Amino acid sequence: MRGIHDLGGLPAGPVERDEHEYAAWEKRVDALMMLLSHKDRRLVKVDELRRNIEGLGADAYDRLGYYERWMHAIVQTLIQRGVISIDELGRKMAEREARGGPDA
Amino acid sequence: MNEPGELPRADRVGYYRRMQAAVEELLILRGVFTAADVDRQVEAMDGRSHERGARMVARAWVDPAYRGRMLADGSAAAEALGLEVGPLRLIVVENTPEVHNVIVCTLCSCYPRMLLGIPPEWYKSRAYRSRVVREPRAVLAEFGLQLAAGVRIRVHDSTADMRYLVLPMRPAGTGGWSEERLAALVTRDALIGVAQLPDVSESADR
Amino acid sequence: MGRTLEAAAPRFRPGDRVRVRAAHPPGHVRTPHYCRGQVGVVERLCGAFPNPEELAYNRPGLPAQPLYRVRFRAVELWPDYREDPADVVEIEIYQHWLEGAA
Numbered sequence: 001m002r003g004i005h006d007l008g009g010l011p012a013g014p015v016e017r018d019e020h021e022y023a024a025w026e027k028r029v030d031a032l033m034m035l036l037s038h039k040d041r042r043l044v045k046v047d048e049l050r051r052n053i054e055g056l057g058a059d060a061y062d063r064l065g066y067y068e069r070w071m072h073a074i075v076q077t078l079i080q081r082g083v084i085s086i087d088e089l090g091r092k093m094a095e096r097e098a099r100g101g102p103d104a
Numbered sequence: 105m106n107e108p109g110e111l112p113r114a115d116r117v118g119y120y121r122r123m124q125a126a127v128e129e130l131l132i133l134r135g136v137f138t139a140a141d142v143d144r145q146v147e148a149m150d151g152r153s154h155e156r157g158a159r160m161v162a163r164a165w166v167d168p169a170y171r172g173r174m175l176a177d178g179s180a181a182a183e184a185l186g187l188e189v190g191p192l193r194l195i196v197v198e199n200t201p202e203v204h205n206v207i208v209c210t211l212c213s214c215y216p217r218m219l220l221g222i223p224p225e226w227y228k229s230r231a232y233r234s235r236v237v238r239e240p241r242a243v244l245a246e247f248g249l250q251l252a253a254g255v256r257i258r259v260h261d262s263t264a265d266m267r268y269l270v271l272p273m274r275p276a277g278t279g280g281w282s283e284e285r286l287a288a289l290v291t292r293d294a295l296i297g298v299a300q301l302p303d304v305s306e307s308a309d310r
Numbered sequence: 311m312g313r314t315l316e317a318a319a320p321r322f323r324p325g326d327r328v329r330v331r332a333a334h335p336p337g338h339v340r341t342p343h344y345c346r347g348q349v350g351v352v353e354r355l356c357g358a359f360p361n362p363e364e365l366a367y368n369r370p371g372l373p374a375q376p377l378y379r380v381r382f383r384a385v386e387l388w389p390d391y392r393e394d395p396a397d398v399v400e401i402e403i404y405q406h407w408l409e410g411a412a
Binding site: 006 | 116117120121122123124125126127128129130131136137141142145146149150191210211212213222224225226228229230231232233234235237238243246247261
Binding site: 002003 | 336343362365388
């Protein structure tokens with residue numbers, strides 16, 4: 001059994017030489033991970049991030065964008081660690097959706 | 105809730121974007137960091153290109169002792185140039201007329217971000233990660249790179265705690281150039297190993 | 311400020327032939343599938359690092375494991391390898407995945 005992320009040697013098509021300018025929210029996901037994993041906080045280890053990405057189903061791993069996978073994994077880690085609760089996250093997301101606006 | 109892969113893409117992206125904003129808001133309220141911390145971190149990564157890696161290469165080209173230091177201990181060599189690299193454990197691998205180096209992380213996207221910035225999308229792609237360990241020359245050809253006959257390849261799979269930088273060969277026709285001018289020649293793709301640096305023509309030397 | 315971690319003693323040196331164990335545990339493993347069961351040569355010892363398999367579950371991952379770069383011949387990794395027989399793939403592998411090979 002190989003992990004869904006363990007890609008070395010698998011057949012694949014041509015390399016698409018994408019150079020992707022990331023959206024503001026994606027850059028903030030990157031920043032979030034840097035801040036959380038920083039030695040002053042140590043709230044998420046890069047290994048936990050990877051493990052939670054690897055825990056996505058194969059389909060989701062392929063379909064989700066890079067920073068969507070990161071966001072999923074950051075949240076899983078924070079929940080696992082008890083830093084945030086599912087309930088408070090759900091409430092905050094619903095609150096933002098109700099509030100509307102560009103970053104809802 | 106649908107499986108993450110099932111929503112139409114725009115709805116799904118909106119979901120994760122909302123999650124990002126919500127998590128950020130919760131953690132700021134909790135005092136884990138400030139909004140300014142996030143802004144500063146975004147700015148820092150935005151401003152980071154491969155310039156630091158290029159500077160190391162240019163120094164190695166003009167200073168054989170520095171080249172030796174880089175090959176012996178990449179992180180120490182970076183710090184010797186005043187480049188703050190934090191916990192980065194850097195290994196520098198040198199291209200020669202006989203050996204060409206290529207870097208990949210088949211398991212995710214490990215990359216020397218402190219020296220090169222954010223990795224390009226293709227570096228993180230399924231196709232690159234799957235194929236470059238198995239058919240490196242075919243992949244390099246897709247990048248427009250044909251290695252000379254008799255050049256052997258070392259593919260480095262960045263699977264653990266080390267990060268890698270390729271030291272490309274110095275282009276011919278650059279004799280007497282300043283370090284700054286040399287550094288400007290060095291491309292990010294050459295530092296990953298999917299490109300070589302072309303020789304400089306006589307006319308460019310004036 | 312560096313902490314000195316409790317570390318396992320290194321068992322291998324540059325030039326030693328080593329085999330990657332052909333185990334396939336679930337979980338967060340940093341030994342790629344394509345090198346399991348393969349024989350390579352130690353290129354260098356990188357130092358000792360906490361075990362990522364444990365760090366992934368927010369455990370300390372101690373004692374730190376010696377981490378080696380191991381060089382494999384591409385023609386041995388891939389039965390259908392068509393490029394240069396001198397090509398190699400070099401992979402960082404933690405000591406607990408390695409055994410000595412003749």
